[in-house]
Amino acid sequence: MELRPAGICARSCAFLIDGIIRLAAIYAVGMATAFLGGFGMAFWIIFIFGMEWFYPVVFELRTAAATPGKRVFGLRVVMDNGLPVTAAASVTRNLLRAADFLPFGYGFALVSMLLRRDCKRLGDIAAATMVVHQPQTESRVGLDWVEPIVPAMALTPEDQAALIALAARAPRLTKERLDELAALAAVVSGDAGRSGRDVTRRVLGVANWALGRR
Amino acid sequence: MTPLQFESLYQAEWAELERLLDRVFERQRIETGAAEFDPISGARVAALYRRACEQLALARARSYPAYIVDRLERLTSDGHQVIYREHDFGVARIRSMLTTDFPRAVRQQKWYVAAAAALFLLPTVVVGLIVYWHPELILSVVSPDTAAQFEQMYSPSAESIGRVREASTDWMMFGFYIRNNIGVAFQCFAGGLFAGLGSLFFLFYNGAYGGAIAGYLTERGMSSTFYSFVATHAAFELTAIVLSGAAGLRIGHALLAPGRRTRREALVEATRDSAVILYGVAAMLLVAAGIEAFWSSARWLAPAVKYSAAAACWIAVLAYLTLQGRRAA
Numbered sequence: 001m002e003l004r005p006a007g008i009c010a011r012s013c014a015f016l017i018d019g020i021i022r023l024a025a026i027y028a029v030g031m032a033t034a035f036l037g038g039f040g041m042a043f044w045i046i047f048i049f050g051m052e053w054f055y056p057v058v059f060e061l062r063t064a065a066a067t068p069g070k071r072v073f074g075l076r077v078v079m080d081n082g083l084p085v086t087a088a089a090s091v092t093r094n095l096l097r098a099a100d101f102l103p104f105g106y107g108f109a110l111v112s113m114l115l116r117r118d119c120k121r122l123g124d125i126a127a128a129t130m131v132v133h134q135p136q137t138e139s140r141v142g143l144d145w146v147e148p149i150v151p152a153m154a155l156t157p158e159d160q161a162a163l164i165a166l167a168a169r170a171p172r173l174t175k176e177r178l179d180e181l182a183a184l185a186a187v188v189s190g191d192a193g194r195s196g197r198d199v200t201r202r203v204l205g206v207a208n209w210a211l212g213r214r
Numbered sequence: 215m216t217p218l219q220f221e222s223l224y225q226a227e228w229a230e231l232e233r234l235l236d237r238v239f240e241r242q243r244i245e246t247g248a249a250e251f252d253p254i255s256g257a258r259v260a261a262l263y264r265r266a267c268e269q270l271a272l273a274r275a276r277s278y279p280a281y282i283v284d285r286l287e288r289l290t291s292d293g294h295q296v297i298y299r300e301h302d303f304g305v306a307r308i309r310s311m312l313t314t315d316f317p318r319a320v321r322q323q324k325w326y327v328a329a330a331a332a333l334f335l336l337p338t339v340v341v342g343l344i345v346y347w348h349p350e351l352i353l354s355v356v357s358p359d360t361a362a363q364f365e366q367m368y369s370p371s372a373e374s375i376g377r378v379r380e381a382s383t384d385w386m387m388f389g390f391y392i393r394n395n396i397g398v399a400f401q402c403f404a405g406g407l408f409a410g411l412g413s414l415f416f417l418f419y420n421g422a423y424g425g426a427i428a429g430y431l432t433e434r435g436m437s438s439t440f441y442s443f444v445a446t447h448a449a450f451e452l453t454a455i456v457l458s459g460a461a462g463l464r465i466g467h468a469l470l471a472p473g474r475r476t477r478r479e480a481l482v483e484a485t486r487d488s489a490v491i492l493y494g495v496a497a498m499l500l501v502a503a504g505i506e507a508f509w510s511s512a513r514w515l516a517p518a519v520k521y522s523a524a525a526a527c528w529i530a531v532l533a534y535l536t537l538q539g540r541r542a543a
Contacts (some may be wrong), residue, residue, distance in 0.1 A: 002287060038383030045389030052393075053400060063239055065295060076295070084299040088489035095492065096485075098404035099412065122407055125478065126465065126485040135288040161277030164217070168279065211279070212216025 003082055004133045005119045008110065010073045011131055017069035022051045053094065060090045070131070080128045089127040096123030148213045149205035152190030160210040163188065167207035217278045224269055228289060231262040235292045263293035314539030316494035319487065320457060321536070323464055330460035333417040334452070338425035345429030355426040368431050368440045388507035395451060396499045399458040403465075403492060410466020417459040442517035443510045445524035449531045450502035454495045461488040461495075498531075 029047050033040030059067040065085055066076045077085045077093075100109035100121045109121035118130060146167075155163070163185060170178055175197075182203040183195035189202035215223075234254055270286040272278075320327060345351050352361050398420065405412015431440045465484045472480035505527075510520070 038385040042385035042389035045393050049393035084295050086300055088486055092485045092489050095400045096404050096407060098401045099407040126407060126481050128482040135284065135291050157277045164279045212218030
């Protein structure tokens with residue numbers, strides 16, 4: 001299983017969005033409870049308390065394992081080993097925000113995230129959690145149809161993968177660069193040492209063959 | 215097998231698993247057929263997940279194109295999150311937490327609790343006595359305004375005890391106590407991350423502050439209102455602060471002296487063990503806030519009644535922490 005840790009920028013942006021949502025919710029509840037006197041006041045203060053400490057916990061324990069802000073950026077909270085985040089870990093990582101927040105403006109969190117390869121803040125280290133990017137599905141690469149050509153030599157799986165990767169990148173390369181790269185692989189179509197538009201087409205033909213077109 | 219054959223062979227399974235996972239994650243789908251309202255079959259998700267794992271391994275081993283590997287990676291990662299999620303946040307869990315887990319966790323860390331209690335009580339008593347003998351020293355702890363405020367809050371003529379303004383209602387104070395006190399307890403815990411120094415500081419500071427106020431008010435002859443106010447909820451509140459401080463000290467100790475594990479392993483284990491204590495601390499502080507807002511401040515209760523209730527609460531709390539959950543398996 002591959003985990004790609006989320007960087008400081010994505011996490012800060014997600015935090016900002018969450019902050020706006022929290023403020024809006026606190027404001028809205030404040031307006032709604034303003035008419036209820038002392039009881040409404042109590043409810044409001046308890047609501048603020050919940051928002052301060054438990055807003056992330058509630059969302060992290062749902063299936064998506066992410067606050068709305070994190071969802072916007074395709075992030076999710078998981079344990080170090082990739083397992084879903086546990087209740088205890090979620091609670092502790094969020095309570096330890098109090099330490100991350102120091103000395104001001106999430107100072108220790110920022111330093112810790114910048115220093116570590118896995119970009120954890122102190123709360124993440126202690127709770128053994130991690131904020132990761134959800135794997136995104138790449139849109140299916142449609143290789144441009146080129147007349148398939150049987151390779152001139154036996155291709156190892158690695159060779160085949162490299163050829164297919166080259167063919168997938170073809171539309172994003174300039175013609176000249178594509179010719180250069182194809183010339184490096186020209187041996188597969190029996191064109192070793194040559195280059196040019198025709199060689200490129202034949203190399204891409206072999207790539208099509210490797211992908212399974214006949 | 216070529217990548218295209220592989221893809222066309224398993225395409226249907228992947229699409230089905232994708233559809234099921236999208237529904238679990240409540241992701242928006244454009245097409246909504248009648249089938250979308252069928253209940254999700256867990257067994258089916260598990261079966262498809264297992265097959266997707268095998269296919270991912272194959273696709274990687276055979277170096278299939280990135281889009282196939284990526285798709286399988288996303289499927290298995292999502293499936294993994296769904297299948298291995300813990301699902302025990304129910305009433306039974308809360309019950310076992312209160313009846314056994316919490317008191318046991320406290321007893322397991324009795325030395326940290328003892329240390330935290332000492333760190334909290336020592337400054338309370340020492341500073342309290344100093345301020346009692348030299349009341350002018352209160353001004354080095356709080357500003358003159360605050361001192362005057364405290365005097366007014368606990369003066370025998372105050373309408374409800376422990377309040378700055380008469381206008382604030384019981385309910386409002388209930389909310390305030392919850393936010394303030396539980397916040398202090400959480401900070402006390404989080405401070406442990408700085409080699410325990412933060413917890414040390416918060417325990418010492420809160421102890422000294424409370425001691426100073428108590429010493430000052432006693433000297434001014436307000437002991438009956440003050441002590442009858444604090445005695446009852448202190449059973450829950452002070453105990454909870456000490457417990458969260460103990461959890462913080464535990465973390466700090468794990469960082470300073472990890473023993474035979476790496477510092478990080480020790481820290482993670484200490485933090486995990488602390489979670490149960492923090493649940494209990496939050497629950498105790500909720501009770502404390504209720505008592506403080508509705509019972510302690512009540513003018514119409516005679517001090518004697520409050521003192522007896524306080525004694526009962528102290529005995530109950532200490533008995534709960536020392537005896538509860540000893541026998542159950």
